[in-house]
Amino acid sequence: MKPEKIKQLQNACMAIGELKSQLIEEIPHFGNQSLFFQNDEITTGQLNNKTEIKIHLLTGQLLYFHNEEGHLIDITKDNFSEKLSKITSKYNLKIPEIQLDAVPHSQLSEFYSYAVIAKRTIEHFRMTLEGNYTLVHLWPHHFDFSVEWFTGKNDEQIGTGISPGDEQYSEPYFYMNPYPFNPKVVENNLPIGKWHTSSWKGIKVDRKDLGRYPQNEVTDLLHQLFLISKKNFE
Secondary structure (H helix, E strand, O other), X not given: OOHHHHHHHHHHHHHHHHHHHHHOOOOHHHHHHOEEEEOOEEEOOOEOOOEEEEEEOOOOEEEEEEOOEEEEEEOOOOOHHHHHHHHHHHOOOOOOOOOOOOOOHHHHHHHHHHHHHHHHHHHHHHOOOOOEEOOOEEEOOOOEEEEEEEXXXXXXXXXXXXXXXXXXXXXXXXXXXEEOOOHHHHHOOOOOOEEEOOOOOEEXXXXXXXXXXXXXXXXXXXXXXXXXXXXXXX
């Protein structure tokens, strides 16, 4: 799924992420900028126990919900930007400086197909973790799902996620990034995927390769990769 194929939807999500940042305080690991995927929707989650902004991918509607008052926008229509501007003005928010065009239904359905599998895969992996780690975030600027795990020492962490594709790779892929990266960790053999050391450092697995296995085996393979990644800190 090439990034440019879902550009209008991505812009809409980046705008929602910026509005979320205005509504809540800064929280660890940039969580104030992240979104979530659940119930067929891209959502900010409930903010301050009173506000939620979300896009329903099956209907093409954006809902701005505040104190039991809802405002709906059909983001597949040409007046998307104008209507969002009126809502942000009503709630004294700054309209994001992002071009907001009508989002084709094809983008909604294409992202939905990717998101259902990607979120499930990372959420199942998350259920194997212990210690300190985050929720499964959806990051608007790259549209990747990820969970971060922490050793609790010296900012050491392992980021695990699925990207829909980017400037370097046109197809979705799984990644696991131990940080700070120890080059010696690449001496470990991997049960699936390969070590990636150009532009970013970690493990890369093409999603089509994961697709050859049932979900329980995928989860086991990802946990094996995680145990290998932890050797980065030895």
